[in-house]
Amino acid sequence: MFAEVPLFPEQASTTAQRVDALFFFLCTVCGTMAVLIAALVLYFAFKYHRRAEDERTPRILGNNRLEWFWTITPLFVFLIMFLWGASVYTSVALPPPDAMEIFxxxxxxxxxxxxxxGQREINELHIPVDQPIKLTLTSEDVIHNFSVPAFRTKIDVIPGRYVQIWFQPTKVGNYHLFCSQYCGTSHSNMVGTVIVMEREEYREWLASQAATGSLADQGRQLFLKFQCITCHSADAAARAPVLEGLYGRTVPLKDGRTVVADDAYLRESILYPEAKVVQGWEPIMPTFKGQVEEEDLIKLLAFIKSLKPGQTPVRNEEASPPLDAPKVPPGGNPKPRESVPTYRPQGKSTQP
Amino acid sequence: MSTNHAVLAHHFENLEQQRETATFGMWIFLATEVLIFGAIFTCYAIYRLRYPLDFEAASARLNILIGSINTIVLLSSSLTMALSVHATRVGRQQMLLTCLLLTILLGGTFLGFKVVEYYEDYKEKLVPVLAFDPDEWTKVEGVEAPIQPQHVQLMLVFYYIMTGLHAAHMIVGMGLLIWLVIEARRGWLTPVRYMPVEIVGLYWHFVDIVWIFLLPLLYLTGTHHPTDLHF
Amino acid sequence: MSSAITTGFTPQAKARPPRAPGENYLNVAFGVKSWLLTTDHKRIAILYLVTLTILFFIGGAAATVIRLNLMTPNGELVPADTYNKLFTAHGIIMVWFFLVPVVPTVLGNFLVPMMIGARDLAFPKINLLSWYVFTIGAIITLWALLAGGVDTGWTFYTPFSSKYARTNVIPTMLGIFISGFSSIMTGLNFIATMHTMRAPGLTWWRMPLFLWAHYAVSVIQVLATPVLAMALILVGVERVWGVGIFDPELGGDPVLFQHLFWFYSHPVVYIMLLPSMGITSEVITCFARKPIFGYVFIVWSSIGIAVLGFLVWAHHMFVAGQSVYSALIFSALSYLVAVPSAIKVFNWTATLYKSSIAFETPMLFAMGFVALFTMGGLTGLFLACLGVDLHVHDTYFVIAHFHFIMVGGAVMGYMAGLHFWWPKMTGRMYSDFLSKLAALIIFVGFILTFLPQFVLGYLGMPRRYHVYPPEFQVLNVMSSAGASILAVGYVLPLFYMLWSLYAGKPSGPNPWNATGLEWQTPSPPPPHNFDETPIVTTGPYEYSMEESALVH
Incomplete structure (x- = not known):
């Protein structure tokens, strides 16, 4: 039975190797310290235990040199621990550019x-081995924590924002996925499996999974469904910024600031369009909060990220603009052509 | 306690020590108070920096007139409080009583105005949950970018928590002042036993200072127009 | 002060009230009223002792059920909701209603005035009020925990606590909020007392380290507790009105709560720990019969812990999506706060050099404290290390670490102190054999309970798990077995301590031949502590009777 009892977790990512090296270093240093102190205390306890009731002791009040020695020495040791720990931590913070992104x-x-x-799964994550994987995570309700002990990495998944984490699996196998941040009744059932596969196997697995087009394709459909295209068209009739090649660019804002168009910015602009208005445009976009779910948001983001110049879908002239879109386009923007379809009134009764 | 209202408590060596201890205790208590207000000020500052326009828009709608009057009222009450301490030290009983009653009056005026102000806020639909119209905020004039009503609501929530906490401190202070009046009428506040007045004074001044921070943080953040001065 | 103010009053020390022979604080008055309306710091300490002992065993009972449930991977004993409520109750009771108050309010209340040669604390009525406030808070929280329970964890993380939890969050927080004032009152009282009421000759640098530790603790209590109060108010407001303070849907930031919470709850660890460090310094010097090594360094390390302890809160949030720079700063600061703790351990060890050690019960507990606290401190270095925290954050590694600090550290220290000053408090000696046995059982039981949890943590078992993968079972069973031993160790003192009240042999004023003002008055002490105001002429711990060439 004891043969099955693991005492050390599997080492299945490049991060795991780095974390374990650091961990063993800490174990060695701290173990030495602990043994040293224990040995001294035991030695003193043995050597100086009271033999006679009237035993006398020398009046030793201290030794400043010794004090400074054991103040400064730990400080240096701690500095090494800090620097090493920091280097591991920062290396995990920055995903490599060729990382495959999973949401x-x-x-x-x-x-x-x-x-x-485009494949979707629940509580299972299939990934190819030796491939850097970047996860973009968010939560629909409370704070969770995405934790894979075999990869030695974890991150709090916070509602209302995107967090990122990356790892490169090095070993084929099945590994635990835990939620490590207490999240309510079934916290301990919010577990899953990370399945690391050979690349070929992974490709086969992907093919075997039903998917209605890639994530970006699905986003494209949503882009049309939510009528984003009505304003974010690439033609002269556009009443909103063109989104082609936007991701990662620096965008000048109306109030003079600039912002890098990252995941958080795109997300915010869909949910709270007025928060950061692009220079040269009016804040006419209605909010999509409550209409777009987190998963749809991810699809839209994937689509916008994938959008290269000339790839904006052609506007469907029959489509109607989103609810609450302004009737009159504000001045300063390119004037709409007469061919723009009729707008719905601002009534609340109909959904596009 | 025994007769003579135990000028010197049983565990102190002498009056000097007793006075020192009482004042010192009050200062420590004020350190606690600084941290409790410090915590809420920090939260406010974080959201203020995150949503500057929304907070300014909300601030512009607060009642600057009552806020200003209350500032003057409260500063005056600090003066009468300081005079009470002086009167006790020099043993002028009548002046002490007058100044204490004046402080209570001014403190009451402040709270009265505060109630009026809350009611005005209610009528102005500035009370989240109770009376708040999200739609009106999306059309604020004079502000560049449109406003997020939920962020305005956040500002208003902080406004009520901060002024509410301050008002609660005022009410406690009023209670202490009434206790002092009772003591003063019995003739127990003398140059020898002036500590109660002094430590209540410290507290009162502290509450006053908190307001001096609240005024710019809450009321002066947004731009008020002369036409805003209304009841 | 002008001379007019003191007219008619003698500035000289006033005479102590005369005392009948044999009169002490216990037999000076009888009846319920004489206890419930007392302003005597010693009686208030006893009130706290009784209250906290009850609370400790309630919190311990919750832990027992938790450990029993974890003996099987599928959690067959209690349902998930009950389990969640149990660990919440265990955390809340143990942190706020036992560990935070226990040493300051029991031993601190009893000893601070005696150690500085005063008749009482600076504000005796506030001291009594603090017990009432604490008890009211405890009753409200206990009621909330028993009548329905709370399932947020003791950390109340938003938005779970503010929006999603459907349990008694508000009553529980109300009780904690109220009891917080008791903590502030105690801290305020101690600071004022130590500043203004020290006996003639007792300068700051002659104060026993127990007092310095309590001074540092009091500063933390006074400055950190209000921030928790504010955090709880904000969660309450958010929960009742849903206005968005911590709700990302409405523009709030759920992580802001964690900042407020840990700004209190990290320093709070030092509230638990520092007094036990003070106790250890007292006990080790007494039973090693030697002055403390490096007094000044230990004092400054206490102050350093109190100050730095306020600057490390965000190390609880390394994986909470904070910026890398923030993580770097807080990791570095966390390492800094480890230095003063290391200094203390080295100095305690050095104190044993050329000493004369008697292994009485308090000394056994104190040495247990040093051992377990060292382990706890060293594993803290792992958690402060960003790269390792990435893996062990929110796992059983953290659970094991902070139990080593809080139970192995704070509770062991408390046990040492309780056994050390029990003869002073009651005038009776407890059973030598049983108490040594208890020390041994607690030490062994503790190691057995929490050592496997380090392994579990590195394996990745997350905390607060009602069910877990089957391969973790063996280690969990080991831990539960250790816990049952630990439980015996904690119940045992209850019996021999109570038994000593009936059958214990009288201890005399100074059974351990200790220095310190508290030992220079009868046991139990008279109502006003000393028959004459003591005058202090030397530093603490003058145990060595001959001058040595080693004096620096």
Whole structure:
């Protein structure tokens, strides 16, 4: 039975190797310290135990040199620990550029995973071995924590924002996925499996999974469904910024600031369009908060990220603009052509 | 306690020590108070920096007139409080009583105005949950970018928590002042036993200072127009 | 002060009230009223002792059920909701209603005035009020925990606590909020007392380290507790009105709560720990019969812990999506706060050099404290290390670490102190054999309970898990077995301590031949502590009777 009892977790990512090296270093240093102190205390306890009731002791009040020695020495040792720890931590903070991006949405009490090629899974994450994987995570409700002990990495998944984490699996196998941040009744059931596969196997797995187009494709459909295209068209009739090649660019804002168009910015601009208005445009976009779910947001983001110049879909002239879109386009923007379809009144009764 | 209202408590060596201890205790208590207000000020500052326009818009709608009057009222009450301490030290009983009653009056005026102000806020639909119209905030004039009503609501929530906490401190202070009046009428506040007045004074001044921070943080953040001065 | 103010009053020390022979604080008055309306710091300490002992065993009972449930991977004993409520109750009771108050309010209340040669604390009525406030808070929280329970964890993380939890969050927080004032009152009282009421000759640098530790603790209590109060108010407001303070949907930031919470709850660890460090310094010097090594360094390390302890809160949030720069700063600061703790351990060890050690019960507990606290401190270095925290954050590694600090550290220290000053408090000696046995059982039981949890943590078992993968079972069973031993160790003192009240042999004023003012008055002490105001002429711990060439 004891043969099955693991005492050390599997080492299945490049991060794991780095964390374990650091861990063993700490174990060695701290173990030495502990043994040293224990040995001294035991030695003193043995050597100086009271033999006679009237035993006398020398009046030793201290030794400043010794004090400074054991103040400064730990400080240096701690500095090494800090620097080493910091280097591991920062290396995990920055994903390599060739990382494959997978999206994760946590909710009470499951993990919903979306692959770039459109496959979806719940509480299971299939990934190819030796491939850097970047996860973009968010939560639909409370704070969760995406934790894979075999990869020695974890991150709090916070509602209302995107967090990122990356790892490169080095070993084929099945590994635990835990929610490590207490999230309610079934916290301990918010677990899953990370399945690391050979590249070939992974490709086969992908092919075997039903997917209605890649994530970006699905986003494209949503882009049309939510009528984003009505304003964000690439033609002269556009009443909103062109989104082609936007991701990662620096965008000048109306109030003079600039912002890098990252995941958080795109997300905010869909949910709270007025928060950061692009220079040269009026804040006419209605909010999509409450209409777009976290998973759809991810699809839209994937689409916008994938959008290269000339790839904006052609506007469907029959489509109607989103609810609450302004009747009269504000001045300063390119004037709409007469061919723009009739707008719905601002009534609340109909959904586009 | 025994007769003579135990000028010197049983565990102190002498009056000097007793006075020192009482004042010192009050200062420590004020350190606690600084941290409790410090915590809420920090939260306010964080959201203020995150949503500057929304906070300014909300601030512009607060009642600057009552806020200003209350500032003057409260500063005056600090003066009468300081005079009470002086009167006790020099043993002028009548002046002490007058100044204490004046402080209570001014403190009451402040709270009265505060109630009026809350009611005005209610009528102005500035009370989240109770009376708040999200739609009106999306059309604020004179502000560049449109406003997020939920962020305005956040500002208003902080406004009520901060002024509410301050008002609660005022009410406690009023209670202490009434206790002092009772003591003064019995003739127990003398140059020898002036500590109660002094430590209540410290507290009162502290509450006053908190307001001096609240005024710019809450009322002066947004731009008020002369036409805003209304009841 | 002008001379007019003191007219008619003698500035000289006033005479102590005369005392009948044999009169002490216990037999000076009888009846319920004489206890419930007392302003005597010693009686208030006893009130706290009784209250906190009850609370300790309630919190311990919750832990027992938790450990029993974890013996099987599928959590067959209690349902998930009950389990969540149990660990919440265990955390809340143990942190706020036992560990934070226990040493300051029991031993601190009893000893601070005696150690500085005063008749009482500076504000005796506030001291009594603090017990009432604490008890009211405890009753409200206990009621909330028992009648329905709370399932947020003791950390109340938003938005779970503010929006999603459907349990008694508000009553529980109300009780904690109220009891917080008791903590502030105690701290305020101690600071004022130590500043203004020290006996003639007792300068700051002659104060026993127990007092310095309490001074540092009091500063933390006074400055950190109000921030928790504010955090709880904000969660309450958010929960009742849903206005968005911590709700990202409405523009709030759920992580802001964690900042407020840990700004209190990290320093709070030092509230638990510092007094036990003070106790250890007292006990080790007494039973090693030697002055403390490096007094000044230990004092400054206490102050350093109190100050630095305020600057490390965000190390609880390394994986909470904070910026890398913030993580770097807080990691570095966390390492800094480890230095003063290391200094203390080295100095305690050095004190044993050329000493004369008697292994009485308090000394056994104190040495247990040093051992377990060292382990706890060293594993803290792992958690402060960003790269390792990435893996062990929110796992059983953290659980094991902070139990080593809080139970192995704070509770062991408390036990040492309780056994050390029990003869002073009651005038009776407890059973030598049983108390040594208890020390041994607690030490062994503790190691067995929490050592496997380090392994579990590095394996990745997350905290607060009602069910867990089957391969973790063996280690969990080991831990639960240790816990049952630990439980015996904690119940045992209850019996021999109570038994000593009936059958214990009289201890005399100074059974351990200790220095310190508290030992120079009868046991139990008279109502006003000393028959004459003591005058202090030397530093603390003058145990060595001959001058040595080693004096620096």
């Amino acid at each position: 994760v949405v946590g909710k009470q009490w499951m993990w919903k995973i979306q692959h770039p090629s």
